[in-house]
Amino acid sequence: MVNTSVAREMDIAAQIAANVVADGTHLLWQGPQDQYKGPLLRVDRKKKVAVRGELWRAAGRDIPPGLVLRGICDRDECVAVAHSRLCVRTFGRPAASFDWYLKRLVPDGDCLIFPAKSNRVYLDGRKMPISRAVWEHAHGPAPTGWMVCHRCDRQHCGRLDHLYLALPGQRIRDSFDRQRFPLGEQVSQAKLTWAAVEHIRSSTETRETLARLYRVSPTTIYKVRTWKTWRTKPADDLPPEE
Ligand SMILES: [Zn+2]
Ligand SMILES: [Zn+2]
Structure with missing residues (x-):
């Protein structure tokens, strides 16, 4: 048996x-x-x-x-x-070595995508995003505090020329430039519109009158008038108003 x-x-x-x-x-x-x-x-x-x-x-x-x-x-x-x-x-x-990961990147459009759910790879006893692994392999360790960012906004992209080094603040500004965040009317809780904002800025009415008119707080009017909020209009034009 x-x-x-x-x-x-x-x-x-x-x-x-x-x-x-x-x-x-x-x-x-x-x-x-x-x-x-x-x-x-x-x-x-x-x-x-x-x-x-x-x-x-x-x-x-x-x-x-x-x-x-x-x-x-x-x-x-x-x-x-x-x-x-x-x-x-x-x-x-x-x-796994660096080359092992590199061989597994899959071309997708312009990018080279790491085909896994997570963009993290395990190298030299530590976990890091594929972007950092690729950048550091080419340029050496990134200075403390700097982040490896994607020009293409794809977290799984490991193409060297899509990567650049930035400080966290710069990264946020870049994301704004690429319109990664909702602005103005695109914010789901937004109470004003760009038309209202233009009116508030050009109007000579008091803060309180405008606040009542637009059903917002006087502080909101103050912030709009002093350009503390509603500063960046998205580049693509707003739909025409009725
Ligand atoms: Zn061997
Ligand atoms: Zn890319």
Whole structure:
């Protein structure tokens, strides 16, 4: 009688053997990779196994709790036991390298999009947006406080020439310039219209009279008159008024 778990292990070993190619001392995995677990074998619909760990255990070694296996050679896809090492979770080369992420960017229009739900990538033991990873790879670490921003406004874009460095205040101003935020009448709670604002600014009536006329507070009138609010009219023209 065949022991099912033994049969299953032999099956996994056979599948791994069918998907690796030796290259010198490297053993290169041809199948899919996971950004955290590295080379990954899909056994069936639910179960996936980390290839590096399977080979490690097949060589008679074990993985103590708290430690992870990481590749130590320069090939992401290499799963050779001799090129793997047990590490504390936060040390050693993570499963994915910068090039690994770069290869996965998908062209979409002008942009190169990182095809995942989150735009975060895991590099050098820390999580960062793909934009920062790409920018810092090209220019070195960004100065403290500066942010890597997108000209194209797409958080998942990793195209270098769509990225620029800005201080947080500058980033907000740029977003205004690109009309990322609602302005004036586009604000859903807006009580005034641009026509009303022009009237208020040109009118010689008192604050209180105008406040009653437009059903807003005198403070609102004051803020409109002193240009504290309703400062930026959106570039695209407003629909003609009836
Ligand atoms: Zn290797
Ligand atoms: Zn872009």
